[in-house]
Amino acid sequence: MKKSKVFWLYAIIALIVYAIVQFMITSDQLDMYYSNLLITIAINIILAVSLHLVIGITGQFSIGHAGFLAVGAYISAICTMHFDLPFPVALFIGAVVAALAGLVVGIPSLRLKGDYLAIATLGFAEIIRIIFLNTDYVGGAAGMQITQMTTWTYAFFGVFITVIIIANFTKSRHGRACIAVREDEIAADAMGINTTYYKVVAFALGSFFAGLAGGLFSHNFYIIQPSQFGFLKSFDILIYVVLGGLGSLSGAIIAAILLTVVSMYLTEFPETRMIIYSLVLIIVMLYRPSGLMGTKEITDYFKLGKRSKGGNLDDQ
Amino acid sequence: MLKVNDINVFYGNIQALKGVSLEVNEGEIVTLIGANGAGKSTLLKTLSGLLKPKQGTIEYLGSSIAGKQAQSIVKAGISHVPEGRRVFANMTVEENLELGAYLRKDKDGIAKDLQRVFELFPRLLERRKQQSGTLSGGEQQMLAMGRAIMAKPKLLLLDEPSMGLAPLMVKTIFSIVKEINKEGTTILLVEQNAHMALSVADRAYVIETGRVVLSGTAKELKETEQVKAAYLGGL
Ligand SMILES: Nc1ncnc2c1ncn2[C@@H]1O[C@H](COP(=O)(O)OP(=O)(O)OP(=O)(O)O)[C@@H](O)[C@H]1O
Ligand SMILES: [Mg+2]
Numbered sequence: 344m345k346k347s348k349v350f351w352l353y354a355i356i357a358l359i360v361y362a363i364v365q366f367m368i369t370s371d372q373l374d375m376y377y378s379n380l381l382i383t384i385a386i387n388i389i390l391a392v393s394l395h396l397v398i399g400i401t402g403q404f405s406i407g408h409a410g411f412l413a414v415g416a417y418i419s420a421i422c423t424m425h426f427d428l429p430f431p432v433a434l435f436i437g438a439v440v441a442a443l444a445g446l447v448v449g450i451p452s453l454r455l456k457g458d459y460l461a462i463a464t465l466g467f468a469e470i471i472r473i474i475f476l477n478t479d480y481v482g483g484a485a486g487m488q489i490t491q492m493t494t495w496t497y498a499f500f501g502v503f504i505t506v507i508i509i510a511n512f513t514k515s516r517h518g519r520a521c522i523a524v525r526e527d528e529i530a531a532d533a534m535g536i537n538t539t540y541y542k543v544v545a546f547a548l549g550s551f552f553a554g555l556a557g558g559l560f561s562h563n564f565y566i567i568q569p570s571q572f573g574f575l576k577s578f579d580i581l582i583y584v585v586l587g588g589l590g591s592l593s594g595a596i597i598a599a600i601l602l603t604v605v606s607m608y609l610t611e612f613p614e615t616r617m618i619i620y621s622l623v624l625i626i627v628m629l630y631r632p633s634g635l636m637g638t639k640e641i642t643d644y645f646k647l648g649k650r651s652k653g654g655n656l657d658d659q
Numbered sequence: 660m661l662k663v664n665d666i667n668v669f670y671g672n673i674q675a676l677k678g679v680s681l682e683v684n685e686g687e688i689v690t691l692i693g694a695n696g697a698g699k700s701t702l703l704k705t706l707s708g709l710l711k712p713k714q715g716t717i718e719y720l721g722s723s724i725a726g727k728q729a730q731s732i733v734k735a736g737i738s739h740v741p742e743g744r745r746v747f748a749n750m751t752v753e754e755n756l757e758l759g760a761y762l763r764k765d766k767d768g769i770a771k772d773l774q775r776v777f778e779l780f781p782r783l784l785e786r787r788k789q790q791s792g793t794l795s796g797g798e799q800q801m802l803a804m805g806r807a808i809m810a811k812p813k814l815l816l817l818d819e820p821s822m823g824l825a826p827l828m829v830k831t832i833f834s835i836v837k838e839i840n841k842e843g844t845t846i847l848l849v850e851q852n853a854h855m856a857l858s859v860a861d862r863a864y865v866i867e868t869g870r871v872v873l874s875g876t877a878k879e880l881k882e883t884e885q886v887k888a889a890y891l892g893g894l
Contacts, residue, residue, distance in 0.1 A: 535733030
């Protein structure tokens with residue numbers, strides 16, 4: 344009962360934030376620049392949280408997340424541009440196809456571990472990108488024209504749904520099983536946990552939400568091109584997860600927000616942008632080698648606060 | 660209860676078990692002793708479904724389990740405490756124990772067994788909220804055993820529970836092994852510490868480079884020259 348109260352508290356806070364921003368946008372107090380920043384942040388949070396499930400929770404070091412982002416981006420764009428489907432339907436189809444792509448990639452490559460898995464996922468992501476690059480139907484290298492449809496409302500609810508589903512999955516029996524796989528695969532096997540199944544499920548679920556982010560991403564610009572989904576994009580997402588602290592959902596969110604803002608401001612200094620961005624990463628990793636949050640969640644700090652207060656009361 | 664008949668197990672091209680046969684009867688403690696690399700862990704992994712035998716049969720409670728998935732073997736009542744404890748380091752003691760009961764659905768039974776584990780290992784009760792990775796080696800061994808008990812096994816496979824523990828802790832662990840056995844769990848115990856193992860076991864097998872070379876009651880083997888020379892430090 345207490346848990347669900349905490350859950351509703353967060354949900355209500357999030358919805359209030361949404362309403363305030365939405366009001367500011369409709370009343371023109373927030374210009375395009377900032378509303379676009381917010382949408383980009385939302386997309387990056389979805390990407391960070393979905394990869395967090397694969398790497399942070401299940402311990403499968405995948406560095407090809409941009410491949411699934413591309414699948415969602417292109418498939419949803421095909422749905423809206425070529426088939427005139429409503430945007431929400433297109434988003435959903437894009438996510439489902441990305442999840443299927445996740446299954447196709449995951450089933451063979453998740454037998455691999457560590458560095459080998461990383462290389463395999465990177466390779467698959469490049470294959471996906473090259474397929475789009477060579478498909479005239481989606482414009483090849485020149486890219487595909489897309490109508491702008493992503494709004495703050497879509498972006499917000501994209502994040503909202505992603506975070507709720509992944510947080511609940513993590514807390515469930517299935518999430519525990521995934522964490523056990525991360526902690527020690529042999530021991531997890533010995534407990535009777537179907538480790539292959541959970542690796543594939545986490546991978547497909549992560550790909551699903553990466554696909555959702557892809558749909559929001561492609562409909563936020565007027566054009567998408569295969570070059571936007573290269574391995575640098577995969578690394579950007581990976582950095583959110585690592586910087587946030589592997590295993591921390593709130594860490595991944597905070598890192599995605601922080602780095603998106605930093606990178607947005609740095610676009611004004613194109614010459615020094617990558618240097619400063621790299622410096623930020625190096626400094627954070629020097630001072631917080633296990634990421635911003637380690638494996639902790641923001642809520643853990645609140646809980647600790649409460650506990651120590653309780654202790655004080657007992658002492659008196 | 661368990662009948663292993665002539666199994667061969669390979670790692671790629673390397674044959675780790677060469678025609679191993681052994682038997683465990685209900686209620687017994689059977690120990691398997693042998694030098695490093697003899698194939699003891701390989702045998703336990705094969706029994707719990709982590710490895711598949713290329714040849715031979717494994718019969719458990721009258722049905723064949725050779726090559727079955729680990730899940731169905733755990734469900735059938737065989738729990739494996741792997742070598743080196745392998746606790747889930749970033750989870751608390753309690754979460755580890757809960758995962759031990761991962762395949763069970765009977766909430767009341769799980770709660771009861773949790774009590775039982777805490778009775779067997781009071782140390783774990785004190786530390787139930789502690790991160791398992793910060794437990795001492797002995798405590799981790801207790802946790803690994805407790806976690807296996809949470810699956811409610813009929814047959815418990817223990818891989819070197821005394822590894823790296825101080826003599827006093829070894830004694831504690833072995834007396835708990837006896838207690839678990841008295842409460843009705845059959846035990847197959849792999850050990851390097853032959854002295855201790857032979858003192859708690861009913862029967863024993865000696866394995867050398869993938870073959871069973873000796874077997875008999877623990878008492879008999881203790882008196883055998885070969886065992887004395889090779890495993891009991893020539894006492
Ligand atoms: N994953 C593996 N790949 C290849 N060979 C292996 C693997 N695991 C074990 N072996 C080999 O199989 C043989 C038996 O190993 P096993 O782990 O069963 O020995 P053990 O009797 O448990 O030894 P110890 O007492 O040192 O734990 C050894 O020669 C070992 O090198
Ligand atoms: Mg061994």
